[in-house]
Amino acid sequence: MSDTANIHLDTNESTSRGSTRPEDRATKIRLEHVEKRYPGTKQPAVASLSLDILEGEILVLVGPSGCGKSTTLRLINRMIEPTGGRIFLDEEDVTKANPDKLRRRIGYVIQQIGLFPHQTIAQNIATVPKMLKWDKKKIAERSDQLLSVVGLDPEVYRDRYPKELSGGQAQRVGVARALGADPEIMLMDEPFGAIDPITRDRLQNEFLRVQAEIRKTIVFVTHDIDEAIKMGDRIAILGEQSVIRQVDTPERILAFPVDEFVRDFIGEGSTLKGLHFETVREDVQLDPYPTMHLTDRPAEARARAQEAQTDWVLLLDGDEHPIRWVPVSELDSGNDVTAESGTEVLAKVSIGATLFEALEQMLISEAAVSPVVREDGSFYGVVRLTHLNKAIRRARLEAREHYEQLETT
Amino acid sequence: MDGIISWFDYISGRPDEILADTWDHAKITLTVVIAATIFSVLLGVYAQRRPTVRALSLSITGIFLTIPSLALFAIFIPIVGIGNTPAMLALFLYALLPILRNTVTGLDSVPPAVVESAKGMGMSTMSQLFQIRIPLAWPIIMAGIRISSLITVGIAAIAVLVGGDGLGTYIQSGLTRLGLPNSLESVWTGVVFTVVLGLVLDLVWATFQRVTTTKGQRM
Numbered sequence: 001m002s003d004t005a006n007i008h009l010d011t012n013e014s015t016s017r018g019s020t021r022p023e024d025r026a027t028k029i030r031l032e033h034v035e036k037r038y039p040g041t042k043q044p045a046v047a048s049l050s051l052d053i054l055e056g057e058i059l060v061l062v063g064p065s066g067c068g069k070s071t072t073l074r075l076i077n078r079m080i081e082p083t084g085g086r087i088f089l090d091e092e093d094v095t096k097a098n099p100d101k102l103r104r105r106i107g108y109v110i111q112q113i114g115l116f117p118h119q120t121i122a123q124n125i126a127t128v129p130k131m132l133k134w135d136k137k138k139i140a141e142r143s144d145q146l147l148s149v150v151g152l153d154p155e156v157y158r159d160r161y162p163k164e165l166s167g168g169q170a171q172r173v174g175v176a177r178a179l180g181a182d183p184e185i186m187l188m189d190e191p192f193g194a195i196d197p198i199t200r201d202r203l204q205n206e207f208l209r210v211q212a213e214i215r216k217t218i219v220f221v222t223h224d225i226d227e228a229i230k231m232g233d234r235i236a237i238l239g240e241q242s243v244i245r246q247v248d249t250p251e252r253i254l255a256f257p258v259d260e261f262v263r264d265f266i267g268e269g270s271t272l273k274g275l276h277f278e279t280v281r282e283d284v285q286l287d288p289y290p291t292m293h294l295t296d297r298p299a300e301a302r303a304r305a306q307e308a309q310t311d312w313v314l315l316l317d318g319d320e321h322p323i324r325w326v327p328v329s330e331l332d333s334g335n336d337v338t339a340e341s342g343t344e345v346l347a348k349v350s351i352g353a354t355l356f357e358a359l360e361q362m363l364i365s366e367a368a369v370s371p372v373v374r375e376d377g378s379f380y381g382v383v384r385l386t387h388l389n390k391a392i393r394r395a396r397l398e399a400r401e402h403y404e405q406l407e408t409t
Numbered sequence: 410m411d412g413i414i415s416w417f418d419y420i421s422g423r424p425d426e427i428l429a430d431t432w433d434h435a436k437i438t439l440t441v442v443i444a445a446t447i448f449s450v451l452l453g454v455y456a457q458r459r460p461t462v463r464a465l466s467l468s469i470t471g472i473f474l475t476i477p478s479l480a481l482f483a484i485f486i487p488i489v490g491i492g493n494t495p496a497m498l499a500l501f502l503y504a505l506l507p508i509l510r511n512t513v514t515g516l517d518s519v520p521p522a523v524v525e526s527a528k529g530m531g532m533s534t535m536s537q538l539f540q541i542r543i544p545l546a547w548p549i550i551m552a553g554i555r556i557s558s559l560i561t562v563g564i565a566a567i568a569v570l571v572g573g574d575g576l577g578t579y580i581q582s583g584l585t586r587l588g589l590p591n592s593l594e595s596v597w598t599g600v601v602f603t604v605v606l607g608l609v610l611d612l613v614w615a616t617f618q619r620v621t622t623t624k625g626q627r628m
């Protein structure tokens with residue numbers, strides 16, 4: 001989904017997902033005690049679900065197989081009729097609205113994609129605009145634009161048929177088709193579920209990039225917690241019968257799973273996953289590290305290392321870019337430090353990188369710390385293990401305080 | 410060799426007559442097949458998701474095919490008299506099953522995800538039927554139509570026995586005069602032109618199928 005993503009509507013500039021503050025947003029979809037009981041079944045598939053989905057967010061429904069995720073999603077566009085409760089869109093009760101008209105306002109993407117095999121890609125994308133009686137020229141422009149948005153060259157793909165596409169390309173067309181008439185809401189049921197891991201990762205990233213621009217309200221179903229963490233502004237972890245066990249930002253869920261069920265579901269490594277949401281920020285004091293330039297005398301550098309109790313000194317070039325790790329032993333040897341001393345600095349991160357990336361660099365770095373550079377490549381400081389430890393503990397504390405506050409109010 | 414030469418003499422002696430009878434035969438066949446298509450496709454659409462109707466309609470149209478043709482032709486004479494009408498009614502009943510069965514099978518073969526996404530985008534039930542389900546089932550329905558067309562061309566040769574037109578006249582008149590001059594030539598004319606007509610009609614259907622499907626549906 002390419003940089004030509006130029007869909008009208010929202011041109012909200014703030015694209016950083018970390019900064020989205022759920023509490024500031026209007027409710028786009030409200031489910032009120034929604035229930036679905038399939039005929040002939042004892043237990044309802046969805047039992048009294050209440051949930052607010054906020055404008056412009058990706059809300060991920062995640063939970064074990066059969067817990068009712070798809071049922072919940074399909075209740076929103078009335079693919080199945082609720083047997084109880086009410087559904088509001090923009091504060092308008094749509095529980096009794098004309099379902100066909102309702103569905104034209106809501107994009108819908110399913111795992112099996114379901115492109116129309118007898119129609120060209122352009123015709124597929126034109127489905128809803130045609131039903132809404134847009135004029136031909138506008139429809140043609142729109143489908144070309146959407147193909148570009150999802151990273152397919154319109155010249156190449158518009159007249160192809162679905163069977164002439166790869167799985168990944170077909171899924172992109174599925175997304176383009178759902179965006180056809182620029183709906184404000186998108187429902188996506190395991191849209192990247194049947195795609196190989198590498199393509200899936202790419203589609204996820206592209207989709208997030210497009211979403212940063214188009215800011216749809218999206219309900220996204222997956223059974224993969226990692227996908228949920230990656231895609232979600234908020235995640236609702238569902239148990240049997242679509243009962244919400246926890247709904248919150250991925251950061252907070254990782255930092256503070258409310259119960260055993262959630263802890264089990266997010267599984268091992270939640271702390272590590274949490275590092276994805278912490279970044280190396282300029283406003284946070286990073287640790288200093290002994291540095292030297294080629295012009296410095298080895299003895300001076302040796303003294304700095306001693307003072308900082310490190311075994312290495314970071315050699316910077318004339319532009320303050322870190323270039324070599326010089327071991328203390330080499331400073332002691334009496335030889336001059338040159339641009340060939342020690343070993344090359346390969347691992348480093350930029351300001352704005354996640355702590356997960358910093359950790360990765362730290363693990364491969366000679367000095368077991370991750371050098372951080374500014375945008376211009378100049379040395380800023382280092383991230384140490386203690387830094388990560390602090391960040392994680394702070395996140396946990398904040399999450400716990402958040403939940404304690406919720407309980408007292 | 411002599412037989413073939415005298416057959417050529419026979420047909421070259423009366424080309425207009427033969428062509429007119431072939432055309433009559435084609436008209437009977439096409440009328441019957443088109444009527445059976447309309448009826449069977451409508452019934453198939455209605456029956457596909459209704460298990461009882463589906464089973465019943467398939468069995469009944471199946472039974473029609475097992476009734477000996479001469480008997481079925483004759484059954485209608487008391488009701489509609491003799492001529493092309495009883496023949497066409499009987500042929501109509503024969504033509505139903507292949508089209509009905511293929512309509513139902515064709516609709517079954519439409520991937521559920523395609524219908525799900527059509528519905529999910531807000532297509533009405535009718536649009537789903539005419540824009541998605543029937544077009545996707547169409548190649549299979551067409552295969553049924555072609556089978557019915559072949560069956561009908563062949564059996565229509567019996568129409569002459571209930572007073573109808575068509576190429577059956579050559580077969581009948583030949584057989585009643587068997588042994589007399591030109592009797593075998595007459596039978597062969599009926600047989601050969603019926604077969605050729607069947608093939609030509611099949612070609613027509615194949616062309617029709619091609620223009621009514623898109624590249625996305627072909628192998």
Ligand SMILES: Nc1ncnc2c1ncn2[C@@H]1O[C@H](COP(=O)(O)OP(=O)(O)OP(=O)(O)O)[C@@H](O)[C@H]1O
Pocket residue numbers: 038039041045064065066067068069070071072223
């Ligand atoms: N048409 C139906 N009739 C009866 N029961 C159904 C129907 N569809 C789903 N169910 C039941 O409802 C429950 C929830 O199904 P649903 O498809 O919503 O689960 P899910 O969370 O999407 O699962 P998965 O991750 O496997 O897709 C399941 O127990 C399922 O068996």
Ligand SMILES: [Mg+2]
Pocket residue numbers: 069070071
């Ligand atoms: Mg599901």
